[in-house]
Amino acid sequence: xxxxxxxxxxxxxxxxxxxxxxxxxxxxxxxxxxxxxxxxxxxxxxxxxxxxxxxxxxxxxxxxxxxxxxxxxxxxxxxxxxxxxxxxxxxxxxxxxxxxxxxxxxxxxxxxxxxxxxxxxxxxxxxxxxxxxxxxxxxxxxxxxxxxxxxxxxxxxxxxxxxxxxxxxxxxxxxxxxxxxxxxxxxxxxxxxxxxxxxxxxxxxxxxxxxxxxxxxxxxxxxxxxxxxxxxxxxxxxxxxxxxxxxxxxxxxxxxxxxxxxxxxxxxxxxxxxxxxxxxxxxxxxxxxxxxxxxxxxxxxxxxxxxxxxxxxxxxxxxxxxxxxxxxxxxxxxxxxxxxxxxxxxxxxxxxxxxxxxxxxxxxxxxxxxxxxxxxxxxxxxxxxxxxxxxxxxxxxxxxxxxxxxxxxxxxxxxxxxxxxxxxxxxxxxxxxxxxxxxxxxxxxxxxx
Amino acid sequence: xxxxxxxxxxxxxxxxxxxxxxxxxxxxxxxxxxxxxxxxxxxxxxxxxxxxxxxxxxxxxxxxxxxxxxxxxxxxxxxxxxxxxxxxxxxxxxxxxxxxxxxxxxxxxxxxxxxxxxxxxxxxxxxxxxxxxxxxxxxxxxxxxxxxxxxxxxxxxxxxxxxxxxxxxxxxxxxxxxxxxxxxxxxxxxxxxxxxxxxxxxxxxxxxxxxxxxxxxxxxxxxxxxxxxxxxxxxxxxxxxxxxxxxxxxxxxxxxxxxxxxxxxxxxxxxxxxxxxxxxxxxxxxxxxxxxxxxxxxxxxxxxxxxxxxxxxxxxxxxxxxxxxxxxxxxxxxxxxxxxxxxxxxxxxxxxxxxxxxxxxxxxxxxxxxxxxxxxxxxxxxxxxxxxxxxxxxxxxxxxxxxxxxxxxxxxxxxxxxxxxxxxxxxxxxxxxxxxxxxxxxxxxxxxx
Numbered sequence: 023x024x025x026x027x028x029x030x031x032x033x034x035x036x037x038x039x040x041x042x043x044x045x046x047x048x049x050x051x052x053x054x055x056x057x058x059x060x061x062x063x064x065x066x067x068x069x070x071x072x073x074x075x076x077x078x079x080x081x082x083x084x085x086x087x088x089x090x091x092x093x094x095x096x097x098x099x100x101x102x103x104x105x106x107x108x109x110x111x112x113x114x115x116x117x118x119x120x121x122x123x124x125x126x127x128x129x130x131x132x133x134x135x136x137x138x139x140x141x142x143x144x145x146x147x148x149x150x151x152x153x154x155x156x157x158x159x160x161x162x163x164x165x166x167x168x169x170x171x172x173x174x175x176x177x178x179x180x181x182x183x184x185x186x187x188x189x190x191x192x193x194x195x196x197x198x199x200x201x202x203x204x205x206x207x208x209x210x211x212x213x214x215x216x217x218x219x220x221x222x223x224x225x226x227x228x229x230x231x232x233x234x235x236x237x238x239x240x241x242x243x244x245x246x247x248x249x250x251x252x253x254x255x256x257x258x259x260x261x262x263x264x265x266x267x268x269x270x271x272x273x274x275x276x277x278x279x280x281x282x283x284x285x286x287x288x289x290x291x292x293x294x295x296x297x298x299x300x301x302x303x304x305x306x307x308x309x310x311x312x313x314x315x316x317x318x319x320x321x322x323x324x325x326x327x328x329x330x331x332x333x334x335x336x337x338x339x340x341x342x343x344x345x346x347x348x349x350x351x352x353x354x355x356x357x358x359x360x361x362x363x364x365x366x367x368x369x370x371x372x373x374x375x376x377x378x379x380x381x382x383x384x385x386x387x388x389x390x391x392x393x394x395x396x397x398x399x400x401x402x403x404x405x406x407x408x409x410x411x412x413x414x415x416x417x418x419x420x421x422x423x424x425x426x427x428x429x430x431x432x433x434x435x436x437x438x439x440x441x442x443x444x445x446x447x448x449x450x451x452x453x454x455x456x457x458x459x460x461x462x463x464x465x466x467x468x469x470x471x
Numbered sequence: 472x473x474x475x476x477x478x479x480x481x482x483x484x485x486x487x488x489x490x491x492x493x494x495x496x497x498x499x500x501x502x503x504x505x506x507x508x509x510x511x512x513x514x515x516x517x518x519x520x521x522x523x524x525x526x527x528x529x530x531x532x533x534x535x536x537x538x539x540x541x542x543x544x545x546x547x548x549x550x551x552x553x554x555x556x557x558x559x560x561x562x563x564x565x566x567x568x569x570x571x572x573x574x575x576x577x578x579x580x581x582x583x584x585x586x587x588x589x590x591x592x593x594x595x596x597x598x599x600x601x602x603x604x605x606x607x608x609x610x611x612x613x614x615x616x617x618x619x620x621x622x623x624x625x626x627x628x629x630x631x632x633x634x635x636x637x638x639x640x641x642x643x644x645x646x647x648x649x650x651x652x653x654x655x656x657x658x659x660x661x662x663x664x665x666x667x668x669x670x671x672x673x674x675x676x677x678x679x680x681x682x683x684x685x686x687x688x689x690x691x692x693x694x695x696x697x698x699x700x701x702x703x704x705x706x707x708x709x710x711x712x713x714x715x716x717x718x719x720x721x722x723x724x725x726x727x728x729x730x731x732x733x734x735x736x737x738x739x740x741x742x743x744x745x746x747x748x749x750x751x752x753x754x755x756x757x758x759x760x761x762x763x764x765x766x767x768x769x770x771x772x773x774x775x776x777x778x779x780x781x782x783x784x785x786x787x788x789x790x791x792x793x794x795x796x797x798x799x800x801x802x803x804x805x806x807x808x809x810x811x812x813x814x815x816x817x818x819x820x821x822x823x824x825x826x827x828x829x830x831x832x833x834x835x836x837x838x839x840x841x842x843x844x845x846x847x848x849x850x851x852x853x854x855x856x857x858x859x860x861x862x863x864x865x866x867x868x869x870x871x872x873x874x875x876x877x878x879x880x881x882x883x884x885x886x887x888x889x890x891x892x893x894x895x896x897x898x899x900x901x902x903x904x905x906x907x908x909x910x911x912x913x914x915x916x917x918x919x920x
Binding site: 160 | 487488489490493494495497498499502520521522524525526528529531532533535536574575577606608609610611612614617
């Protein structure tokens with residue numbers, strides 16, 4: 023299969039086999055042509071190939087007459103903040119986030135700091151596919167300058183303004199944080215210092231060498247888990263390499279599934295009448311939390327662009343999904359892991375509760391995530407054939423297929439990055455969830471034969 | 472057929488910005504070069520053109536993608552890159568410069584492992600790699616870090632100062648005007664000459680890439696320098712081209728000595744100390760051969776092109792050489808490359824050692840006056856014409872390695888077909904102007920017949 027994916031999250035691919043300098047340049051030239059000049063803030067994470075892509079992208083943007091503000095190594099929430107803060111016309115994030123080693127991505131950001139919407143992206147992709155770029159003559163090409171050296175301070179000011187930092191500082195909390203050797207280490211430590219929290223940072227070198235699976239899953243949390251108890255830290259965080267996804271390790275040593283990150287945050291923040299946006303495959307725990315606080319839930323397709331776009335459209339206070347990503351309506355039009363950290367620390371400080379106590383208040387179900395191998399050409403046919411097998415379930419096909427029963431649900435979706443179907447099953451107990459997963463897998467496998 | 476301002480050939484890639492010379496094309500060429508030199512270190516420098524930073528990023532992306540380590544020198548003269556390839560034992564070098572062409576042009580000059588230009592065969596091999604659709608992109612783990620070296624010019628300066636008697640030059644306290652053409656020589660020339668004890672008047676020192684005079688250092692473009700030499704009562708004036716490999720001399724009377732005489736002056740000086748072979752291209756004035764004869768040294772001719780001259784110099788163990796027609800001085804004791812700084816140091820050393828002004832030195836060298844014209848002639852007929860003339864003028868020492876050169880006691884003529892237009896160029900020099908004019912008229916008539 024071609025390890026390249028062009029979609030709502032921009033251009034993603036495996037470096038060398040698919041994501042090559044000319045491809046990155048064509049995509050960036052398309053962005054430059056789409057913008058028709060103006061200023062673009064370019065940020066990169068620490069992945070090894072990000073430097074190559076960063077050079078390729080800037081060169082192409084300059085050739086289309088865009089001025090470039092080079093933010094260098096910079097996390098995604100900082101970029102979401104910096105684009106409108108610097109009154110730039112767009113941003114470009116180069117980084118693999120949660121993608122595996124060897125992959126990378128180019129993600130365009132609009133002037134208000136959000137990911138491109140589907141319509142905007144379509145327009146950009148039309149230019150990309152036509153490959154007619156507006157390259158400028160020698161005296162009209164863009165120029166580049168570095169981002170203001172203290173740019174991160176404005177972001178921290180903005181972040182801290184959302185939080186009761188005094189309360190946090192007064193609680194003398196300590197945290198263990200794993201930055202996955204990504205772009206978040208430096209800003210994360212400065213944030214901790216600013217809010218008076220003692221931070222034990224691990225994997226905080228911006229080396230790009232992945233210490234573990236970059237998706238903040240329970241299995242990625244082993245290192246945080248192993249130091250949390252001996253150091254008697256109050257809470258642990260596992261971040262992906264660009265501070266957009268988070269999972270939490272509580273003071274009791276429990277590694278919470280990344281599914282619970284948004285629910286845990288929502289449980290601290292939601293009030294009556296608030297709106298919360300999530301996707302079609304996020305835990306029912308979130309529904310329960312919303313119900314507990316009298317908040318409304320709205321659902322969209324999977325993907326940051328869809329979720330954030332709906333959040334902005336509805337004026338929702340909170341948005342997030344089961345991958346451990348949370349966006350805050352009043353804060354930034356993009357995911358921000360440091361805000362997740364801040365909100366949880368504030369809740370602990372103000373409620374005088376431990377992280378284990380906060381986690382214990384979440385109504386739990388059991389989620390099982392499986393991958394089913396299939397060639398991508400068959401995936402959609404297979405999924406639709408499955409409908410007939412579950413006449414008793416409530417079916418929703420807004421994004422993949424979701425079957426709902428009173429006791430649980432199954433969500434199936436063809437992956438856009440791998441030749442697999444992603445299955446998520448949530449039931450009251452692990453045994454039930456595993457059993458349901460086995461049943462669905464069996465059905466699908468028999469259909470292939 | 473639509474004409475594009477792009478030339479991809481064994482001389483590298485050259486074109487106008489905003490037209491076909493896209494960053495993507497430059498990155499593709501750098502990729503092929505990185506592949507050709509087998510990865511490893513590649514030194515990258517550029518001149519001051521506004522498109523330089525843009526193409527530098529493209530070249531860096533291309534080199535990184537095939538596992539090279541780009542070593543960036545920033546704005547430096549072409550010879551600096553050549554010497555740094557040698558100094559850093561790099562596998563190659565790339566200079567982003569369109570040399571003496573106007574600001575809207577740019578190009579890549581390609582340097583092999585020994586710090587000299589790729590020869591015809593090597594360039595053809597590189598072009599072959601470039602023309603293939605599959606590139607040897609390497610996976611992330613084989614990427615190497617980008618390096619930046621500041622003060623690379625110091626390496627060049629040190630090498631030059633090791634070959635000239637600085638104390639003697641300093642003792643002469645010469646007053647020198649230098650026209651840097653707002654090019655890559657501008658950041659270094661003043662300090663270089665001051666370290667040689669000269670009082671310096673510098674023109675066109677701004678490095679914003681806006682050339683404030685036409686960039687080719689020929690008599691009609693350096694009138695400001697000529698005027699300055701007279702007004703400021705300088706002993707000598709020098710003019711560089713945008714990448715500072717060429718040098719042209721102006722006498723104390725404000726009259727340009729002519730680009731032909733840079734190599735003649737350097738040769739006069741070097742042979743007076745070390746009587747060994749000299750190598751120049753066929754476009755070089757007869758005065759060079761006269762100087763070589765005076766010192767009993769052999770003068771070899773080569774086809775036009777720096778690599779042809781340097782290859783021959785290394786082969787015959789030449790002490791000095793260059794290209795008359797373009798103001799190129801090559802002094803292999805420093806490095807086998809054209810270098811304006813070496814040229815200036817040698818000429819200043821001669822003035823200092825002989826305690827003579829430029830006029831007195833020139834008195835001992837035959838002064839040839841030139842004439843030239845273009846004759847319409849298709850390429851196939853040009854070959855015939857040159858063959859016929861070679862036979863007809865067998866007693867005028869015909870040299871046919873690049874067009875036809877004929878030499879008499881008092882004059883010489885060069886007949887060359889253009890590579891780009893269906894014309895033949897006739898160039899003649901003689902001790903008397905009428906004789907040069909006659910020769911040109913005579914040969915133009917013979918070609919037209």
